[in-house]
Amino acid sequence: MLVAVCCAAAAMPLTFTGPAVALPAISRSLGGSPLALNWVINAFMLTFGSTLMAAGALADTYGRKRMFLGGLAAFGLFSFGLAFAGDIVWFDSLRALQGLGAAAAFSGGMASLAQEFEEGERLRAFSIVGASFGVGLAFGPIASGLVVEAFGWPAIFLLVVALAGFALVLGAIFLKETRDPNAGGLDWKGAATFTLALAFLTFGILQMPEAGWSDPFVLAMLSAAAAFFFIFYRIERSVARPMLDLSLFRYPRFVGVQLLAAAPAYAFVVLLILLPVRFIGIEGMSEIEGGWMMIALSAPLLVLPIAAGLLTRWFAPAAICGTGLLVSAAGLAWLGQFPVGADPMLLVAPLLTIGIGISLPWGLMDGLAVSVVPKERAGMATGIFSTTRVAGEGVALAVVTALLSAFAQMSLGSVAGVHAADIAQRLVTGNVAAAGSVVPSIERGVLLQAYGDAFGALLWLLTAITAATAVIVFLYLGKGADVVESAAEDPDLLPSTAMDP
Template sequence: MPLTFTGPAVALPAISRTLGGSPIALNWVTNAFMLTFGSSLMAAGALADSFGRKRIFLMGLGGFALFSAGLAFVSNIVWFDILRALQGMGAAAAFSGGMASLAQEFDGTARMRAFSVVGSSFGVGLAFGPIASGLMIEAFGWPAIFILVVILAVLAFGLGARFLTESRDPDAASLDWPGALSFTLALTLFTYGVLRAPENGWGDPLVIVLLVGAALLFLAFGIIERVVKRPMLDLTLFRYPRFVGVQLLAAAPAYAFVVLLILLPVRFVGIEGMSEIAAGRMMVALSAPLLVLPIVAGLLTRWFTAATICGAGLIISAMGLFWLSYLTTGSAPAALIGPLLTIGIGISLPWGLMDGLAVSVVPKERAGMATGIFSTTRVAGEGVALAVVSAILSSFIQSKLGAAAGDHASFAAQRLVTGNLLDAVSSVPAIGHATLIQGYSDAFSELLWLLTAITALTAIVVFTFLGRRNAEESAMETGTPGPENNDEVVDASSA
């Protein structure tokens, strides 16, 4: 699954050359997956609790494999974006069902360590995904990325069918369709509005309508969740300080790490002219710590609190972001390794604890909802962060180009954000190649300063909330009954 995040980012310039498309259409290559993945997770978690976690896992994985296969043979950018959206829905079902199933197998520190192993497995995909993508693009073309995804999904399907035990929540109600639809539509309108803003302007009537519509739908979602009998999002959980801290922690990697997985390959390949393989090698420095440090973080919980580990990790990431901001476009690749490793090391510490923390603050029979809420916050946060950060980078570039670019500043900035340097140069010939790259470099540094501040502030807030525990929350943790008393367990052979 991590390959579906990193692979298209490395392949974006190649996809653009093959399928064409406007900057907005190319942004949807990543955003379509993140949007449907993030907005479907809570619904998928509720379905997993109701109809069986193993069943939803296998159904989602089957759909994920099918749509991934379609991506390898698509012939235009519109169908590519549609299939990416469908791929995200399948991934959401597979992820929610799989994580909820895992939560039923372990308790306490064993559960935390199990989720740390999951974090490391994701680290393998994030660490080697970019370089594997680069190798496949140069050897076979970008469709090979999605063929590999299909192969891995089929293997996971076979293992899940053989070894997972079916379980469900006997008290689960039917899916909260009004809540699911209002939340998904709100995210869609917000993301589309943010992506349109750099090109149309924030005062454009369409952008205003999209953002106001998103705000109204988010408000409607909150009202719906308060009145339905069994909400998709149980708002009462937010009275627990540690639950709030977990949701803030879920959003933290979006700005400290995930946006770099998308923006840096575009910068390396599209702006700096690296090959896809060279860009993949650079991204290993950012992602490699996820191979081992999530497991180390799980072991560190014997001596340090989760609040301390997570807060320290985010501060380390902020230091890496600040360091990276001083390495401009064209810096020696070796000079980038230090800050990229620092960011990766920092984010790896909370990465290995987040999933376990998400299910530790609710009763085990609500593991599907807990996984859905946490994962929705994380992935929806990533999609929103990518849209917002891309818009901010475009605005910064426009500011750097200034009056010299005239009416074409927005067009040039949008092309630079998606790595299309040739179109940007042709749109403003009076500025010149070197000036465009310098403007991009200065804007990227300013963006990293902003991400540094956001990450450092999040570290402080997360440390504060994760360290708090009210009496009701403590009673809930100590009094949570095990799955043998609350979950209907079905023999795997009957699934």
């Protein structure tokens, strides 16, 4: 059972590290505007993140094994279709459908594991899953680079299909069917409003660099997102069996877990997308060279998540997680010292530092998420935590892409004038030739300098966010009373989440 879920976990990173490495090749093959190319990554992240809570609720209601197998089948099918997409619109649409399958597989698999292992074993089992995810992250870029250069970008999705197929066979044989006997089905109104809110928010943020921060359309998208988030909140307060149990947020440790879930988005995940574009599109490395550079960032996830699980025997999870985030913040600040065009070997040490730091909380996050709710509600817990993490990653990617474009636009303002925004958008997608064609008189060195200044400013911002999150995690996760203990003292506080001591 654990191997089946680990194989599925290893396939997930390939779905965003692979397209990130192949983005310049995809752009040359399928074309598309900068906004359409941004959706290559964000379409998957949006549907994956926005449906995880719904998938968790469905897994509790209709069976975790059924959800895992059905999600894997859909994930593999749409991954196969991506290899034959003929234009960027079809590609982005299939990416969105691929995210739906991934959400179902991930929620069903993680909830199944939560039923199989008890408290101490569960944390270590989830740390092994985190290490499996790290395998995909560590080898995904270089594997994708090798495949792209040898067979073309469509072949990267065949790797995903192979892993998903193997996990499907193992899951069908070894997973046990479990469900929550008290589950009340899916909160469809909550699921719909939450998905719409995330969709409007992501679309509005991605549209900002092209249309401007005060554009009426952008403001309308963001206003619609705020309205749907408010409607979602009202729905979850009124239904008997909510998709998101808002009462859990009364408890500091549960809040700390959700903040921890969002932390890797800014400290690590956005770099998985931005750095290949920088290495390959801006600095002119080959796909293989860019993939090798990414191993320095991701390799620590091969072993350190398991080590973090073992360290919980001697150290509190809050101390391990907070320390890891501070190490990552130091690595981000260090990386910001090297401009575009610096010797690639100088980047290896700061990339390793970031990877080492993020590996410590990475192996503990999923286990902590299910430790604060009853075992029977593991699907809900996995859904809430994973939604915070993946939706946070999608929103973070949209935000940092918009900020990188804005910083580059400011750097180019004095030389590009009214064309600065157009040039900046093309630079962010790694297409220096297209950026230079907007105003041919601007030298390539000026474009690279503007991109490098923007990337450095972004790294300083990510450093500050990661360090602040580390402090909050120390404070919130370090509190002695957690949700389970509070519920045991006063069961009326959590009517739908009572748990045995």
